[in-house]
Amino acid sequence: MPFSRCQDVMARVSEIVDGEAGAGARARFFAHMAMCSDCRRYYRQLRDVCGAAAATADEPPANLDAMLDRVMEAVDAAHSDPS
């Protein structure tokens, strides 16, 4: 039997997107989706937001190696002088 309240369905969207919902809950969720165009739209929007959020990542900086070198220098100094 599908979920009957749209508000309850929408509260579970993240669980569905993340694959954390059980089989029963998934079946009820998608049974509701088949009947409700507003919930379908909301679900797609949240899913698109999740997918596109990953694309907001920055490129690694060109000077990352220099920063790691500075860390390693500090690590080496700390290793030879543990005080």
Place this chain on the structure above:
Amino acid sequence: MTSNPTELTRLQSGDAATWRAVLTEHGPMLLGYATRMLKDRALAEDVVQDALVSAYRKIGGFDGRSSVKAWLTRIVRNRAIDVLRGRNRLVEMPDGDPDAGYFDERGRWAISCPRFAPTGEKALDEQRLVDRLRVAMDALPHGQRDVLLLKEVHGFTTEEICAALDLEPGNVRIRIHRARKALRAAVLQGATLEES
């Protein structure tokens, strides 16, 4: 996920090659995360550098119950939060629900679910969605921004986020869901602005 015992032993003995390998593997993620938290690349570099040196000094006390990645993230995150707090830039969690007004007393849609794309467009193109999301993510309160960055941008599992941020799984899930709803609402607001 726990640490690799062999790797942890090497790190704790100060093995430079293992440290370099770990920093090379996780450095880009840590710097990317700190940059988005602090919204300042140069400051983020300083914070990450300090945090990693601090990690080196403190690793003898690390019990290995979480992954090294989560442990390093936790140190960087705490440093970043200290900096934000020191500059009065910590944004508190909002009380309001971005979806307020969507549902009637029976829990059904009171209005039709609004569209992302302005009227006349079938869908919002991906670049505009990403651009809007970047602005919206930067505007999230830190308690939502950090879980979302780790989850969506850096691919952390819920378990890793719990270890990195010292949160319970249920709390992480709630924050992620609220953050996603806030992002969706922000994208929607962008569509409204484009129309006006």
